[in-house]
Amino acid sequence: MAKNFHTDNKAFMLYKDWEDIFQALDSSEEIGELVMALFAYAKRGETPKLSGGTKIAFLMMRAAIERDGIAWEEMCAQRSECGKKGGRPKKSDESGNTDEKAEQTAASADNAEEKPQGINDTAEKPKAFSQTKRFSEKAKKADKDTDIDKDKDTDIDTDIDKDKDKDKAIDKEKKKDAGTAESVVRSFGTHKNIMLTSEQYNELESRCRSVGLSLESYISKLSQWLFTKGRHCTDPYRIISGWLDNDSKRKTAAKPKERQGCDLSWYDDFAMNVDLSKFL
Secondary structure (H helix, E strand, O other), X not given: OOOOOOOOOOOOOOOHHHHHHHHHOOOHHHHHHHHHHHHHXXXXXXXXXXXXXXXXXXXXXXXXXXXXXXXXXXXXXXXXXXXXXXXOOOHHHHHHHHHHHHHHHHHHHHHHHHOOOOOOOOOOOOHHHHHHHHHHHHHHHHHHHHHHHHHHHHHHHHHHHHHHHHHHHHHHHHHHHHHHHOOOEEEEOOOOOEEEEXXXXXXXXXXXXXXXOOHHHHHHHHHHHHHHHOOOOOOHHHHHHHHXXXXXXXXXXXXXXXXXXXOHHHHHHHHHHOOHHHHO
C-alpha cells in the first residue's frame, strides 16, 4: 500500500529560515495560530482559515511541507520495490538443481550405451572418474552462484545510485527553499499591515533616497488608511511604487531651472524687481 505523508509520516521539517517569518507576525496569538495550522496540515491535510500575514506565511510553509512529503512518499515506494526484489527465490536453487538432474540423466544414458554386454551394472566405477565428476559439478555450481551474486550486487548498486540521485534532488529543493526564504515577507507600518519582501523594501528605499523622499511616510500613510477603512492590501508594493513615481515627476517639474553663470539678464531682472525696503 502506498504511503501518505499526512497519516504515515511521523514528522515534518521546520527550517531555520522560517524564524524571520515568525518574528514578522504581530503577536504571539498569530504565531500560535500559524504553528497549529502547520500541524493540522502536516498531520491531517487540513487547510485552516487564516488571514493577513498569517495566511501568507502559512502558504509559503505549506509548499515546503508538501514538497518534503512527496519526496518521502517516493522514497518509501522505492524502498518497498527494493525489498520485493531481495525477497525473491534464488535462481540458483531452481536452475542448479535442474542442470544437475539433466547432467545425471545424460551421464546415465551414456554409460548405458557404452557398457559392453556381460558387465555387471552394479560394478563400482573408478574412483578417479567419480572424484573428477564431483569436482566438476561443484565448480559449475560455484560459477553459477558467483554470477548470481554479481547480478545482485549490480541491482543493489543501481538502487543505491537511485537513492543518491533522489537525495541530491531533495537537497536541491531545500536549497531552493532557503533561497526563497531570504526574500520572506515582512510586516511594516504603524499597524503592521503592510507586507513587503526584503527586495521590495530595499528597492523602494533606494528610489526614495535618490529623489529625497521618505519611504516610511508612504508606508505609514498606507498603513493608517488600510486600518481606518478596515481593508487588506494584497499588493502594497505596486501602490507605493505608483505614489513614488507620481511624486518624483511632480518634484522634478517643480524644480527651478539652474541659472547660467553668464546670464546677465538675470541680474538686471533682479535689480529692477528687488524690494530695497527689506534691506533698510
